[in-house]
Amino acid sequence: MALKFHNTLTRSLVPFTPLTAGKVHLYTCGPTVYNRVHIGNLRTFVWEDVLCRALRYLGFETVQVMNLTDIDDKTIRGAIQEGITLKEFTARHVETFFEDLATLNVSPAAHYPRATDHIPEMVEIVKKLTERGHTYESDGSIWFRIASFPSYGKLARVDLSSMQRGARVADDEYEKEDVRDFAVWKGWKEGEPESATWTTELGKGRPGWHLECSAMSMKYLGETLDIHTGAVDNIFPHHENEIAQSEGATGKEFVRYWLHAEHLIVDGEKMAKSKGNFFTVPDLLSRGHSPRAIRYLFLSVPYRQKLNFTFESLAAAASAVARLESLDLRLGERARSTGASAIEDGVEAKISSFQNEFREGLEDDLNTAAALGALFSFVREANADLESGQLSPAGAAAFQRALRGADSVLGVLPKAEAGLLDSEIQAKIDLRQAARKRRDFAAADAIRDELAALGITLEDTPAGVRWRRKS
RNA sequence: GGCGACGUACCCAAGUGGCUAAGGGAAGGCUCUGCAAAAGCCUGAUUCGCCGGUUCGAAUCCGGCCGUCGCCUCCA
Structure with a gap:
């Protein structure tokens, strides 16, 4: 079996091959840094991490880019409310974001570009769009004209006939040719702080949302990306607009495979602060839950399924992780003991059949639940061999290598031994x-x-x- | 209203036409143990929301119904 992904563009499972053999360029939509991320956000970020780890496990080299969107309505509002500059405000949330990633054992991406560091690149895209007739100016802002991009809607499959040309939305203060046109450059408005305003060839103002992703992905990964990911709510309008901007500017296909993760819900309901079911990583840690259990829980449900977070399943995840950890400890002990040095035949066979099943799970659109199923069948076998007392140190070492190899994707075992015995x-x-x-x-x-x-x-x-x- | 997803044991969950419906957790029994812990073995869905249909054969395909959830411009 070969690697397959569900491509949102076609809504179907398709074989995956990167543009450059053996090397995958992927852009994983990052946070808007205006608050501490919640476990729903982190489900997506952990999935993206596992995606990269799985690609490497399967033999690909990866170049992952994750944006930090540090300029938009919410970040400006936050900075104004706290009476600080935009940069001061977003820096705090960037910091806690990286804390949470580290807590959940997320491997770092190659680049974490900030939108505000790429204003010139965004301006360049707007200029290109203008040259190609995709924009118009109105009320001091520059808009993307959707009518100029015939394939608009191909990702989200939005029905263009429902668009009303020339309509003016009651609660919209801008004059647009079409309600679905979106801003690529927002003209400065009274009250917007200096720290969130740039003076460029386009005038005084700030970039529109969506534009940073087009600019930064193409800067670091080239005009055509292999994979672009995000959660399902990004499909429309964010990713749809990114396609319009990027392809409008380059005339080339922007993204070959679009992957989207379903949301996490809590006790069967959408997470909301008003419902009291809104959790962050520190919330869970303060209740005594383990980061590795949280991570395991995320992996136990395939990414295209809604994940219903409950404390019962978190406890189940903790037990499952403890079992893996216990096997790792026991294998390590046996590996260090004295005895026959040759690996017995049965061991190799068990390992390779496990590894095949594990890999097949990953290759099937990152079916982590199936991969975990394979892992635990292997755990049972390894435990049984250990229990029999017949397992050689070399055999135990081989089992442990296989277990840790799988964990290079999962990332739920404890980090390297805690140094010397206390x-x-x-x-x-x-x-x-x-x-x-x-x-x-x-x-x-x-x-x-x-x-x-x-x-x-x-x-x-x-x-x-x-x-x-x-x- | 438009579009879409889902409904498998007490909980989570794999499975997309055909071997005994993976796996994890919880539970009960046994082995081991001073007691624990860890680990092993055993027990557990004649059944896949409900009702029809297609088929030699369906959890898997089709239709209807019921239920849950999501998206429809700045929410991952």
């Missing part, structure tokens, strides 16, 4: 072992409880005491 912890463990030896179980349990309170879990195993930190 000598204090080891001293407590030794004390407890002494107490157990003299059958003073009350003292032994007291020590275990004491460590548990510090987030250290002990497990007595035939091979000795195993301990780990609660993540």
